[in-house]
Amino acid sequence: MTRTTSPTAGLPVSDADPFGHEVLEDPLPLHEQLREAGPVTWLSRYDVHALARYEEVHAALVDWQQFQSAAGVSLSNFRTEEPWRPPSLLLEADPPRHDAPRRVLTSVLGPRALRQLRERWAADAEELVDQVLAEGTEFDAVPALSQAFPLRVFPDAVGLGPDGRENLLPYGDHAFNAFGPSNDLVARGAPRVAELSGWVGEQCRRESLAEGGFGAAIWAAADRGDLTPQQAPLVVRSLLTAGVDTTVHGISAVLYAFATNPAQWARLRADPSLARVAFDEAIRWESPVQTFFRTTTTAVRIGDTVVPEGHKILMFLAAANRDPRRWTDPDAFDLGRDPSGHVGFGMGLHQCVGQHVARLEAESVLTALARRVARIELAGPTRRHHNNTLRAWDSLPMAVQLA
Amino acid sequence: MLGVQQRRAGRAGVDRAVVRVAEKTPVADGVVTLTLAAPDGGRLPDWTPGAHVDLTLDNGLTRQYSLCGDRWDARSYRVGVLLEPAGRGGSAYVHQQLEPGHVVGLGGPRNDFPLVPADSYLFVAGGIGITPVLPMVVQAELLRLDWRLLYGGRQRSSMAFLDELAAHGDRVQVRPQDEHGLLDLTGFLGEPRPGTRVYGCGPAPLLTALEGACAGWPPRTLHTERFVAAERGAPVRTTPFEVELHRSGRTVTVAPGTSVLDAIAGAGVEVLSSCRQGTCGTCETTVLAGQPDHRDALLDDEERAAADCMYPCVSRSCSDRLVLDL
Ligand code: HEM
Ligand code: FES
Numbered sequence: 263m264t265r266t267t268s269p270t271a272g273l274p275v276s277d278a279d280p281f282g283h284e285v286l287e288d289p290l291p292l293h294e295q296l297r298e299a300g301p302v303t304w305l306s307r308y309d310v311h312a313l314a315r316y317e318e319v320h321a322a323l324v325d326w327q328q329f330q331s332a333a334g335v336s337l338s339n340f341r342t343e344e345p346w347r348p349p350s351l352l353l354e355a356d357p358p359r360h361d362a363p364r365r366v367l368t369s370v371l372g373p374r375a376l377r378q379l380r381e382r383w384a385a386d387a388e389e390l391v392d393q394v395l396a397e398g399t400e401f402d403a404v405p406a407l408s409q410a411f412p413l414r415v416f417p418d419a420v421g422l423g424p425d426g427r428e429n430l431l432p433y434g435d436h437a438f439n440a441f442g443p444s445n446d447l448v449a450r451g452a453p454r455v456a457e458l459s460g461w462v463g464e465q466c467r468r469e470s471l472a473e474g475g476f477g478a479a480i481w482a483a484a485d486r487g488d489l490t491p492q493q494a495p496l497v498v499r500s501l502l503t504a505g506v507d508t509t510v511h512g513i514s515a516v517l518y519a520f521a522t523n524p525a526q527w528a529r530l531r532a533d534p535s536l537a538r539v540a541f542d543e544a545i546r547w548e549s550p551v552q553t554f555f556r557t558t559t560t561a562v563r564i565g566d567t568v569v570p571e572g573h574k575i576l577m578f579l580a581a582a583n584r585d586p587r588r589w590t591d592p593d594a595f596d597l598g599r600d601p602s603g604h605v606g607f608g609m610g611l612h613q614c615v616g617q618h619v620a621r622l623e624a625e626s627v628l629t630a631l632a633r634r635v636a637r638i639e640l641a642g643p644t645r646r647h648h649n650n651t652l653r654a655w656d657s658l659p660m661a662v663q664l665a
Numbered sequence: 666m667l668g669v670q671q672r673r674a675g676r677a678g679v680d681r682a683v684v685r686v687a688e689k690t691p692v693a694d695g696v697v698t699l700t701l702a703a704p705d706g707g708r709l710p711d712w713t714p715g716a717h718v719d720l721t722l723d724n725g726l727t728r729q730y731s732l733c734g735d736r737w738d739a740r741s742y743r744v745g746v747l748l749e750p751a752g753r754g755g756s757a758y759v760h761q762q763l764e765p766g767h768v769v770g771l772g773g774p775r776n777d778f779p780l781v782p783a784d785s786y787l788f789v790a791g792g793i794g795i796t797p798v799l800p801m802v803v804q805a806e807l808l809r810l811d812w813r814l815l816y817g818g819r820q821r822s823s824m825a826f827l828d829e830l831a832a833h834g835d836r837v838q839v840r841p842q843d844e845h846g847l848l849d850l851t852g853f854l855g856e857p858r859p860g861t862r863v864y865g866c867g868p869a870p871l872l873t874a875l876e877g878a879c880a881g882w883p884p885r886t887l888h889t890e891r892f893v894a895a896e897r898g899a900p901v902r903t904t905p906f907e908v909e910l911h912r913s914g915r916t917v918t919v920a921p922g923t924s925v926l927d928a929i930a931g932a933g934v935e936v937l938s939s940c941r942q943g944t945c946g947t948c949e950t951t952v953l954a955g956q957p958d959h960r961d962a963l964l965d966d967e968e969r970a971a972a973d974c975m976y977p978c979v980s981r982s983c984s985d986r987l988v989l990d991l
Binding site: 324325326357358359368372373489493539542600601603604611613618 | 885
């Protein structure tokens with residue numbers, strides 16, 4: 263039975279469906295409504311407490327002691343429900359189990375480890391941009407750049423073989439849908455789950471991973487005893503789940519931001535070293551990962567409300583990233599702003615361990631594009647891609663003017 | 666609980682590189698524990714068992730201490746400090762001068778002695794070497810793994826935390842030297858078996874003996890931390906220093922209590938940051954010249970010695986001048 267009245271007197275209630283198509287098409291009105299309703303709102307449809315202000319979202323993200331991840335960062339509560347796949351050793355784990363996998367990935371994906379990829383990725387980006395522009399100055403940026411670049415560099419960096427890479431995006435898309443309720447989006451992915459999971463599982467084996475890649479580095483950590491041989495494949499899996507769709511939608515976000523803010527593109531062209539700031543500003547502005555859940559480990563006071571132990575908390579990262587209490591003119595995409603401190607990559611213990619990979623990919627693409635392209639604009643109707651967790655585009659028709 | 670005292674990341678002006686001594690408690694002959702808290706009472710950076718912090722004392726010395734508190738309490742750290750009359754003055758300062766209310770510089774936490782996954786653990790601690798082992802024992806309990814601890818010291822009265830360890834019953838063997846003689850390492854370790862990890866911390870002779878006793882065990886069984894009061898190179902400076910921003914041709918002066926990151930931003934040069942705790946790596950900056958005073962949780966000793974990059978959200982300078990590639 264779903265309740266329709268608030269479990270706590272005075273607690274704001276909303277019957278909105280954050281995972282319904284209307285909201286997924288344009289979540290901004292709901293985000294504003296939840297932010298303004300108070301520090302915490304009860305979502306009657308799912309019986310969860312929602313946080314949408316920067317201060318509360320940030321506080322919940324860093325407070326792993328009171329807001330745990332091991333009961334799932336999804337609507338589904340792993341204390342009472344069977345997860346759709348073995349839980350992630352990172353995303354869906356608490357200390358102490360989280361420690362060893364996190365330590366290994368922090369070093370495998372750290373800025374120092376990525377130095378050797380910088381030049382190669384810059385060259386790859388130039389090559390891709392040249393190819394795209396050789397075919398014409400109008401293209402759909404989603405397949406041509408946002409998907410093409412990560413799919414070109416990331417599977418190689420992990421050390422995947424050539425076959426089956428087309429499975430990565432649908433697998434990730436389903437995994438991110440599965441953090442939400444089992445709605446039509448989850449049902450649509452369900453028929454391929456077994457096949458895709460089987461393929462992903464195969465790729466995580468030591469034998470499938472080429473020398474020199476992130477995957478081999480994870481297995482080397484197992485050989486050193488920093489992980490167990492049972493943990494290694496699941497740590498590789500976390501890269502394949504979290505590392506592809508996210509960057510695709512991140513690159514789409516920054517390209518869309520520039521196409522709709524020509525003055526900012528001019529700014530980037532004048533000072534290409536702004537590429538890093540530009541990407542993080544786009545992550546703040548668009549929040550490719552919109553939401554994650556936590557579960558309370560104790561009764562927690564938020565504002566005037568005490569949320570009992572064992573309850574699901576829905577954190578709206580996207581709403582926090584546009585909270586006017588934290589950001590001046592939050593709806594503006596502005597390279598003059600310091601986006602530092604946004605929660606688009608999370609914050610605290612679980613903060614995105616792949617953020618340096620994502621930044622390096624985006625920086626490579628933006629730098630290559632800024633060198634060749636004087637103006638970018640939209641050249642037709644855009645189409646959103648709906649996902650329970652991700653804010654994404656299916657199609658971004660663009661026209662560019664060469665420099 | 667969430668509340669007004671919650672600190673915000675990304676806020677300029679909060680000095681994250683200091684902690685306040687909240688309590689100082691004698692716990693054994695020659696051993697005190699310090700409870701440390703953030704000056705504003707907020708969360709301290711997260712840590713894992715085996716981690717240490719660098720404390721910069723008022724007398725200019727920097728000392729490393731293992732964290733031996735409870736990481737489920739995000740607002741305090743605990744360290745144990747042995748008075749070492751032959752040392753260079755760090756422990757004497759802590760024992761004789763440092764009082765609740767004093768503020769000390771903080772670096773880290775960093776972990777060079779992490780607990781790797783295992784089926785079971787054997788812990789060996791000598792004297793104050795017990796400190797990193799305390800949270801490891803808690804961890805092994807949480808994971809419901811088989812573990813035992815052999816704890817040696819000169820005499821019972823000099824051995825800290827016996828009360829806390831008593832709760833674990835037979836798993837802990839307390840062996841003061843004046844009652845039992847030298848530790849029987851081989852007897853304690855027993856037959857070599859795969860899946861077990863041995864963690865040792867204490868004086869050098871004990872660790873050397875432990876290495877010998879583990880010779881017949883599978884490779885990578887033994888993990889040790891040399892518990893010498895690690896003397897760091899240059900004393901940490903308490904005076905301002907200059908940071909030259911090479912590409913933008915600007916120079917800024919960084920005063921004590923201001924982060925390099927904020928000082929750079931003040932000069933109009935934006936460096937992307939995120940955690941502002943030296944844990945995420947976002948603000949990594951190339952160092953062209955000068956000696957950084959590393960306070961982050963990311964670089965190991967070798968990388969620190971290379972002095973080619975730093976995390977300006979927390980790290981500072983040992984030299985009068987740092988030149989950054991900005
Ligand atoms: C723009 C791109 C990306 C965005 C917006 C993003 C976002 C996030 C967020 C918000 C979290 C925190 C989850 C939580 O707190 O529960 C996270 C965690 C994580 N991300 Fe990313 N991510 C991106 C790219 C990547 C890439 C490229 C990789 C892999 C190479 C990756 C791997 C991970 C992993 C393994 C975690 C779990 C970390 C942990 O729980 O300790 N991500 N990401
Ligand atoms: S901002 Fe995270 S390391 Fe400096």
